[in-house]
Amino acid sequence: MKRLSALIVTGLLTIGLASGCSSGAETQELVLETKHAAMPDYVLNSSPIVQETYLMAANYPEVLASVPCYCNCNASAGHMNNLDCFVKDMGPDHAVNEWDPHGIA
Incomplete structure (x- = not known):
């Protein structure tokens, strides 16, 4: 019985550790808005x-402007x-309205 309990606990710990190792963060695809x-x-x-980087400039202009x-x-x-x-x-x-090629240099 002790052996079965030990195997169950070990299995649960392994599953818990494996699931805890995943980042959980999903990557978000950047999309250029139609505006x-x-x-x-x-x-x-x-x-x-x-x-x-160009998509980031469009989506977060206040960050690059700072x-x-x-x-x-x-x-x-x-x-x-x-x-x-x-x-x-x-635009406001x-x-x-217009991209600048300097960013690829």
């Missing part, structure tokens, strides 16, 4: 990480923050 201009070919033909640009593109392109490297023109409703 934004279509992604240009230079983004669509780039790596998945570049495409994801990060200053340190690549000196403010002098050459007039950029004031990281959002400017990806978005050339954004945070809709991307």
Whole structure:
């Protein structure tokens, strides 16, 4: 009887540990909302990480706008923050009207 109890406890602990090791976090696919201009070919033909970065710029513009640009593109392109490297023109409703190719450089 002790052996059966030990096997059951061991089995339950193994199942508990195995289920606890899964992250439980589901990845969320980023989607370009219809209010934004279509992604240009230079983004669509780039790596998945570049495409994801442009999507992040569209979905979270306030985050990129809060990060200053340190690549000196403010002098050459007039950029004031990281959002400017990806978005050339954004409307008042945070809709991307025009993309900027600087983000793939």
